[in-house]
Amino acid sequence: MISENERLDILLRSLLSERPEYSRIKIPATIKEKRDLLRALMNVRTPAPVADDIMKLQDEELALQREEKGVVTLDSIPASPLDPRLRLWQGDITRLQVDAIVNAANSQMLGCFVPLHKCIDNAIHSAAGMELRHECDRIMHEQGHDEPTGKAKITPGYNLPAKWVIHTVGPIVYGPYPTEEDCRLLADCYRNCLALADEHGLSSIAFCCISTGEFRFPQAKAAEIAVDTVRKYLGDHPDCPVSAVVFNVFKDEDYSLYKKLLHYE
Structure with a gap:
């Protein structure tokens, strides 16, 4: 060896x-x-x-x-007092052992090409391996056009602890505040990711903070949309197999926002 x-x-x-x-x-x-x-x-x-x-x-x-890095299991993440299906965890999403993690992708869906960039797209592709970009390229060639905002695609997780990666393209906020359309499209991201998890019979999914980085969606509003949309989807789809949704955050500000929304304090 x-x-x-x-x-x-x-x-x-x-x-x-x-x-x-x-x-x-x-x-x-x-x-x-x-x-x-x-x-x-x-x-x-x-x-x-x-x-x-x-x-x-x-x-x-x-x-x-x-x-x-160490693998983080669902058992080590306490459930939310607001809703036992929801959980909050701060750290590197590539450590989570769940059925699927959500990647905040761009419309080309091929990952980040900036060497050693700090974005989540780069982190996920780097931890998954070269197979992930190759598979995303196959999907995009088959589709024949860029991925629309608010939609989602699923791929294997390859070398990640997660079995699957669900890639979604969040809205880009161009002005000082998100428009109604921006808010609708962000909610679509969460709905379509859950729909894919539902379709594939997945029981757990971890969401990153979609669009709040370089896409400039305000963090507080994005967190409200995330929690409200997930709870509504699960309420509207009682047969959905998803029994655990992790809101994964990296920044302290996002952790504080979700901690309040999920009634951890």
Whole structure:
């Protein structure tokens, strides 16, 4: 069995060999630097098949990183006093072991191409592996057009603890306040994600804070729409198999907003 150092070297040599302009890039010395370079190369790589031996090494590396981060199960997240089906958790969504996590995607649905970007789209694709972009590309080619705002698509989770990823495109807020249409489209994101979970018989789903980052939807209003829409959908669909909905937040401000809305305090 090869060491992680050797595994990273093989992966980096393989990805660096794919483009002639990478010939000047030297493989760094430390594990952290090698991991960062691997993630950056995965981020900018165009969708394409990967050789089975390289994919096996990638999966081994991402499994190790998943183990190091630690997997968070539903049992460790207390239910909301407002509604026992709802839960709140602050942290990296790629650690959650649920049936599906929701990705705030863009209309191309191929993930973030900015190396090491801090957005959730980048984090999810980086943790899932190169298979995810390839599968998203297949879906988009089959569809033949960009993904409309408010709609959703489902893919396997690959190297994530989650079995599935549901990708949705939230509205972009261009003015100081969201319009009625922006609010309707954001609610559509939550409804359509739940409908896909319902269709696939999933019992748990974790939502990120859709549209509140670079798409500039105000956090407080987005949180209200999220909680209200989820509760209404579950109330309107009593046969829906979803029994646990996690609102995953990263920022302290979002945590405070959802904590109040879900009656944790």
